[in-house]
Amino acid sequence: MATETTQIKSESTQAGLPFDIRGALYLSPMAGLTDHPYRVIAKRLGADVLITEFASAKALLLGVEKQEERVFFTPEERPVGVQIFGADPTDMAAAAHLLEVRVQPDFVDINFGCPARKIVDKNGGSGLLRDPALMEEIVAAVVAATKLPVTAKMRIGWERDTAESTTIKLARALERGGACAVAVHGRSRNQGYSGSADWDRIRAVAEAVTVPVIGNGDIDSPQAARRALDESGVDALMIGRGAVGNPWIFRDIKSYLQSGEEPPRPTAAERIAVIEEHLRIALEMGDDEARCIREMRRHAAAYIKGMPGAAKLRARLFELESAEAIRSLFRSFLGATKEGNG
Ligand SMILES: Cc1cc2nc3c(=O)[nH]c(=O)nc-3n(C[C@H](O)[C@H](O)[C@H](O)COP(=O)(O)O)c2cc1C
Numbered sequence: 001m002a003t004e005t006t007q008i009k010s011e012s013t014q015a016g017l018p019f020d021i022r023g024a025l026y027l028s029p030m031a032g033l034t035d036h037p038y039r040v041i042a043k044r045l046g047a048d049v050l051i052t053e054f055a056s057a058k059a060l061l062l063g064v065e066k067q068e069e070r071v072f073f074t075p076e077e078r079p080v081g082v083q084i085f086g087a088d089p090t091d092m093a094a095a096a097h098l099l100e101v102r103v104q105p106d107f108v109d110i111n112f113g114c115p116a117r118k119i120v121d122k123n124g125g126s127g128l129l130r131d132p133a134l135m136e137e138i139v140a141a142v143v144a145a146t147k148l149p150v151t152a153k154m155r156i157g158w159e160r161d162t163a164e165s166t167t168i169k170l171a172r173a174l175e176r177g178g179a180c181a182v183a184v185h186g187r188s189r190n191q192g193y194s195g196s197a198d199w200d201r202i203r204a205v206a207e208a209v210t211v212p213v214i215g216n217g218d219i220d221s222p223q224a225a226r227r228a229l230d231e232s233g234v235d236a237l238m239i240g241r242g243a244v245g246n247p248w249i250f251r252d253i254k255s256y257l258q259s260g261e262e263p264p265r266p267t268a269a270e271r272i273a274v275i276e277e278h279l280r281i282a283l284e285m286g287d288d289e290a291r292c293i294r295e296m297r298r299h300a301a302a303y304i305k306g307m308p309g310a311a312k313l314r315a316r317l318f319e320l321e322s323a324e325a326i327r328s329l330f331r332s333f334l335g336a337t338k339e340g341n342g
Pocket of ligand 1: 028029030031032033052054083111113114153185193216217219238239240241242
């Protein structure tokens with residue numbers, strides 16, 4: 001493997017991102033949530049850039065099926081990045097090369113943010129925030145192994161208390177390694193997903209590095225997006241939990257940034273049309289129906305959250321086992337609601 005990486009190195013000339021990053025709205029990668037159907041839905045509703053759920057470099061190299069599924073995407077998703085994680089520069093380089101040969105994403109993104117213990121214990125994800133030199137080495141190895149542009153996604157540091165002195169060091173390590181853009185989630189590893197994202201730290205990164213910076217954390221409304229852009233000086237925004245069940249957020253943010261107006265909230269009929277489309281895309285992938293339905297349910301529950309009649313609809317949705325039964329449930333639900341007919 002080492003020989004292969006060395007050989008690849010001499011051939012690699014990293015390209016820039018094949019899209020205009022200024023003002024771009026990214027859908028955050030979220031394992032278990034931002035699967036292929038959801039990414040397509042988000043894209044159709046205004047997300048500019050997508051990233052697949054993180055995949056283990058080591059497992060990709062071993063051909064583990066579940067990880068291979070994670071890097072699947074369709075042309076409609078472009079520009080799309082594939083995200084990998086791992087602590088070994090050689091594995092990361094080989095995985096990036098494999099992705100270039102096999103799936104040709106528009107860019108490779110490296111995960112330096114996952115706080116999960118089982119990842120951190122092996123020094124992957126946010127575990128690497130304790131070792132900027134190794135972060136740099138990993139990015140450099142990946143950049144050397146592929147012609148694809150390489151980006152990286154980090155948190156502000158390992159601990160919130162020391163982030164003041166570490167965030168910029170970490171971002172500069174990524175830049176020196178050759179990342180052509182850096183996404184910063186404004187929380188430290190020890191915060192997990194608690195507290196609030198520190199946009200001052202994100203701003204500090206935007207001021208300190210010359211590559212484009214993508215700001216991430218707590219953008220859950222068009223107003224929050226406006227504030228983030230105004231106050232941080234980032235080039236692009238990345239939206240995660242604010243888009244769960246609400247892929248309309250991308251459309252809403254774009255409209256608000258352009259005109260100060262927000263489109264009306266989606267009607268019941270629009271929400272159900274999105275669920276039906278989500279299911280159709282999932283089935284089109286050729287997976288078995290039971291699995292598609294299982295995975296679609298948690299999205300469906302989020303899409304209809306807060307809608308009149310949602311609780312009953314959700315309960316029925318969790319009982320039904322076939323796509324046809326689900327479609328007919330929606331037809332009768334819409335037939336019975338005034339809003340749905342409108
Ligand atoms: C369920 C879940 C899964 C996540 N999976 C990933 C992942 O695979 N890769 C990654 O870089 N970040 C992952 N994240 C972090 C998000 O991409 C994002 O950085 C974080 O949620 C903060 O953004 P938000 O406040 O807009 O949600 C995940 C977050 C959640 C809630």
